[in-house]
Amino acid sequence: MNIDIKLGVASAATQIEGGGFSHTWSDWYEKGHIKDGTNPSRACDHLNRWKEDIDLMAEMGITFYRLSIEWARLEPQEGSYDESAVKWYRRLLEYMKKKGITPLLTLHHFTNPLWFENMGGFAEPANISVYLGFVEYAVRQFGDLTDEYVTINEPNVFAVMGYFNGVFPPGLRSMLTAFRVQSVMAACHIKAYSLIHDLRKKMGYANTKVGFAHHARVFMPKSKWNLWHRLCTCLVSRMFQNALTRACLKGRFIFPLKKYGVIRQGEYADFLGLNYYTRSTVSSLGDGVRENVPINDLGWEIFPEGIAICAGELYKLLKRPIYITENGTCDNNDLFRCRYIYDHLKALVDSGLPVERYYHWCFTDNFEWCEGESARFGLISVDYETQKRTIKKSGQFYSVMIKNKGITSEMFNEYVTPQKYRD
Ligand code: BGC
Numbered sequence: 001m002n003i004d005i006k007l008g009v010a011s012a013a014t015q016i017e018g019g020g021f022s023h024t025w026s027d028w029y030e031k032g033h034i035k036d037g038t039n040p041s042r043a044c045d046h047l048n049r050w051k052e053d054i055d056l057m058a059e060m061g062i063t064f065y066r067l068s069i070e071w072a073r074l075e076p077q078e079g080s081y082d083e084s085a086v087k088w089y090r091r092l093l094e095y096m097k098k099k100g101i102t103p104l105l106t107l108h109h110f111t112n113p114l115w116f117e118n119m120g121g122f123a124e125p126a127n128i129s130v131y132l133g134f135v136e137y138a139v140r141q142f143g144d145l146t147d148e149y150v151t152i153n154e155p156n157v158f159a160v161m162g163y164f165n166g167v168f169p170p171g172l173r174s175m176l177t178a179f180r181v182q183s184v185m186a187a188c189h190i191k192a193y194s195l196i197h198d199l200r201k202k203m204g205y206a207n208t209k210v211g212f213a214h215h216a217r218v219f220m221p222k223s224k225w226n227l228w229h230r231l232c233t234c235l236v237s238r239m240f241q242n243a244l245t246r247a248c249l250k251g252r253f254i255f256p257l258k259k260y261g262v263i264r265q266g267e268y269a270d271f272l273g274l275n276y277y278t279r280s281t282v283s284s285l286g287d288g289v290r291e292n293v294p295i296n297d298l299g300w301e302i303f304p305e306g307i308a309i310c311a312g313e314l315y316k317l318l319k320r321p322i323y324i325t326e327n328g329t330c331d332n333n334d335l336f337r338c339r340y341i342y343d344h345l346k347a348l349v350d351s352g353l354p355v356e357r358y359y360h361w362c363f364t365d366n367f368e369w370c371e372g373e374s375a376r377f378g379l380i381s382v383d384y385e386t387q388k389r390t391i392k393k394s395g396q397f398y399s400v401m402i403k404n405k406g407i408t409s410e411m412f413n414e415y416v417t418p419q420k421y422r423d
Contacts, residue, residue: 002406005355008064009363010326012109016046016366023072024112024169038372044364045387050092058099060399066359068106071134072113086141093145106150107135110158122184123177125260135192139199147207150273151192154215155185156244167370183257186247193268212248213273213325216241216310222283233282249318272314275326279303294421298330298375302421304343308351321356328361330375337394339419
């Protein structure tokens, strides 16, 4: 199988850097919400090992890397910025450039500085300007080193997990607040989209690309004959993802979302960022997993066709190149990751959609939010005690795939054939 898609890897600051900054996830740890009791202040110690990590990436032939910056680290107090943090990120981006690795920079990936959270975070429409202040600062500091930006990672997951299910910080259970957070984040994305373009133009740079990373699932009724299941499927898809994509991509705010401030309808993305992991089976206003289907080590269904279905839905809304900004799986012993990668890439290649990039989640094992260090998504394994990195079989597969621009039958026989999904 030939693969024309540019293959990269993804990560997020809180999940790899370590270092103990004053943010919502260090606070969530202090409050005892990490299942295995691990502390994000350790993570992969990327703070000190960044060079080794970039070297490893380069050795594997990876030339596209989606990474994020830690807001709490750059702006530890409102309006006061830490120059040493700026220098650290500049050094990282410069080194990536030297190694021929193109960054896609995420400006917000789940974590808020505590000072921002304490003023209401994204549940407070008045804070849109505070987020934009940070975006402006970041683009002024790093705008010469990267052309490509993700404004916000997964506003729907952030809103639902933090404000509806209550499992992410701040641990609220209010559907109305979850919709408000999605609405505020959509406004943030749209305004950041225009701001980043304006700033970069003033700085004299062309080729600016801005989008957001949308988490989408395929929602299926548990029984297609059951009207209640079907109604819930429509409601859940709209509440979880369809209203949000219309708001973020088009500036169209439909129920249950609300427009805060002046936002014109338009086209607010230069690429369609899609994070895809699984399908949800619906029988109530929540999500579920079908019986007798392949699942990963967190119990999520493995449903490769879904990646093309979700990408196709985004493309119907807006004709832009598709970037799979995340796709990967929790496979603690690396027993089926090669097959997972192959099946998802095959679904994309067969779809005929204009998929330009695929960023595998994740480059290394990392701090997986509430699961802590116990859920492993990396192509590279991390021994958290010694911080030793080892390329997994799936990492070797990915590297060979990049070098060959596809998967030969020998590669298929070596890496994919021996692997089976568990169920
Ligand atoms: C998030 C990542 C996370 C991954 C696996 C995505 O929803 O953006 O931060 O690690 O899923 O759970």
